[in-house]
Amino acid sequence: MPRKSRQSRAKRETGTFRIEARLIIVAIIAMVGFAGWVWLEGHPEHNPMAPLDLRDPIGMATARKIAVLKDDVTACHAALERSEVAYTVLPPLADASGEGACARPDRTQLDSFPMGPTNPSVTCPVATAMVMWKAKSVVPAAKEIMGSNIARIEHLGTYNCRRMRGSGSSGWSQHATANAIDIAAFVLEDGTRISVLNDWDGGDAKSQFLRRVRDDACGVFATVLSPDFNAAHADHFHFDQSARWSGVCR
Ligand SMILES: [Zn+2]
Known part of the structure; x- marks a missing residue:
């Protein structure tokens, strides 16, 4: 050739x-x-396009899907309804700061959530995250680690019209709109009490329980602060739904 x-x-x-x-x-x-x-399609918890259902496991897309509900309370309430969670919408509260920082247009109260000493109203994304955190983390962790069921979750408060460092020119706290909740302790059905203050460092089952539910909270809240963060959080977990991408999980 x-x-x-x-x-x-x-x-x-x-x-x-x-x-x-x-x-x-x-x-x-x-x-x-x-x-x-x-x-x-088989893992909606990892799918950013799938509608949020609080009965799904906590997945890679969960926290982001809850965080965006902050700008759309109607969609947030729709997610609670889709998930068959009973809630009450309380009347909005006027601003108490005089600077527009403490108005509360979104006051969502869960109808049957084992919360003490009161059943507070919070923003819908905080309520949504609490439902998922309890069902997917607190209840199974109590059963697996403590061998009992959860009777009550104790909080230190949600709404407080204040700045982050109390006064001065620091930014407004997420508590100023009840877009945050401080969790202090857990009471089990067998009477056992697990508190952040007394049991965080025990190295025992109670300590293991607290660390697990803290870690899991990072999958549904934008910001999670625990005793690992600083001494101001030695006696409680602070959870809030501030801007997701600047959130801390520690
Ligand atoms: Zn707090």
């Missing part, structure tokens, strides 16, 4: 090989994409 003809045949074969290789790559990408889509 003449040299020129051999060269052009080799060129044609190389071109065909390149096209086939590209087709194989495209087919692989399509298959991986399809497999990913099928997987996400």
Whole structure:
């Protein structure tokens, strides 16, 4: 065969090989994409597009899906309804700061949540996260680690019209709109009391329980502060739904 003809045949074969290789790559990408889509369909907790259902496990997309509800209270209440969670909407409260910082347009109260000493109203995203945290973390952790059921979750407060460091020019606390809750202790059905102040450092089952529910809270709240964060949180967990991406989990 003449040299020129051999060269052009080799060129044609190389071109065909390149096209086939590209087709194989495209087919692989399509298959991986399809497999990913099928997987996400079965795991709505990891799927940012799936509607939030509080009965789903806590997943990679959960905290983000709850955080965006801050700007859409109607959608937040719809998520509670979709998840068959009973709640009451309390009348809005006017601003107490004089600077517009402490108005409370969203006061959502969960109808049957084992909270003490009172059943407070909070923003809907905080209520939503509390429901999920209790069902997917606190209850199973109490059963697995403590061998009992949760009777009551004790809080230190939700609403407090104040700045972050008490006064001065620091930013307003998430408590100024009840977009936060401070959790101090857990009481089990067998009477056992687990408090952040007394049991955080015990190294025993109570300590293990507290650390697990703290870690899990990071999957549903934008900010989680515990005794690991600073001495001001030695006796409680602070949970809030401030801007997700500047949130702390410690
Ligand atoms: Zn707090």
